[in-house]
Amino acid sequence: MSLTYLEAIREAQYEALRRDPRVFIYGQDIGKFGGAFKATKHLDSEFPGRVIDAPISEDAMVGTAIGAAIEGSRPIIEMQFADFSSVGFNQIVNQAATQFWRTNVPCPIVIRLPSGGTAGSGPFHSQSMESIYAHYPGLIILTPATVEDAYHMLLAAIDLDDPVIFCEHKFLYYHLKADSLPDATLPIGKARIARPGRHATVVAYSAMVHESIRAADELQQDGYQIEVVDLRSVKPIDTDTILASVARTGRLLCVGESFPWGGVTAEVIARVVADGFHLLDAPPQRLNAKDTPIPYHPNLWKAHRPTAASIGAELRKLLKF
Template identity: 45%
Template structure:
């Protein structure tokens, strides 16, 4: 085991994928000479050359369009969109072209591209640089969506996304970039669509993804002091999501809380709650509770932003509600 930062794990995954496959190329704003807005591609231009690590104009629509064309032409592009808020400008290429190509061409063509983009608050970046829009993409047939919570998952899921024959939206919470955690020196490639139990428990299941996993773990620690053992599942993959793992956990604990940083209304948690209320109804001993952001833009003020984001205290309160 060795300690590694989340951002370094992403950089390592990109480097290893590029070394293993000459068809893997990177493109985006400032990804080449500057090494990316957050440093994810630092050093890759020097190692693989500017023809494979490509700076683009400031046009997210152009980046996405070029990535779709490159993927249809036999390359495996990894396109970086600097903030998830700016994916509003990639929707036609990603949703109408990349996601539909396999279907439109009768299965004869695929679009093996990855769109990397950071989401989330906590940095005081305001309402146009902090949104969590992953539910948009999880709603689109033909797209896969993943959101790792730790360095090993970031590495393993990014390698899997790059190898996947279909388009994958790879979501990174920028508040996790500096996070350090132990990981195997040789990190494995993970399977898209598989959740991980990061804390076992018997009294309640807490399902989360991305930075919310750490909020859930903090809450579980507090609850343990009260004699409540919460099982925490890191969803990792949002589309497809590990319905079987959530149901199996629910069948052990009989209570469910879903946590995510995105707005609660019409979010990933709503889909999980709806499915478990259907296929897991007989296992439920209490209503399913969601803990997420309110229906409003992310505040710029640090104090307001802290109140906006789901907290461990809110998760603890939600669990108490299910146990009452």
């Protein structure tokens, strides 16, 4: 029986609630309603009093979680959309991120952000916030791109003593399926080679991993072997795996769905140029969403974000350098 990306997130939360009485879930309409995307469907009946509906205040939600974590709980916060987490930004970056460093008391909270765009969602329900939160020390930023990672990385995040921003991509909720969940997975902070190659490296994460693989499959018809690196974890970031891939290929394209200015793709290029400039045979490139608010119209949205076609076009330019 296959499992979707969304079902894997639900199963991970079920398992966390089952095995650890300190875990609870807090968010808007997550109880009987099951959440905006049904990621907590039926969990309230399975675990009475531990899947709790929150007021419409992301600030209050995160503040409550921080207080509970300080007192020994391990809260999971569900934001209805990643965009709304900006309302709780002060609590996340000024309280949760600094808690351990100020007091030597850990703050083990997980904040689930339904991230990225879907057709027709527009500027308030489509943003990718990982670059913003990665700027702040004290936060772990995870961006699972597979069903397996959605499950295992969420469980690992709940076990961490650090506050975790868990960026789950809405477009993958139902589009991605797996036949089974393996027992073992890579640790947090370790990237994976999603597709081996030798002519160019694409570093991507979240939904852009799949767009990059599709682009690589297309270029293979012309004899090009493109290596795709799935970051999995934005912070900590696995610089060693990135550099090893660039050493094999000599060319680098970084792909992200977030806005371009100061993003994850820029950080990857900065690290490669600083530590692996001698490995490059061409200037490293990046491809992000357009530097504009995200449009509502499905056709405009498709033109706004990177796609397999636009990634393939950038790779062809890079390969000709």
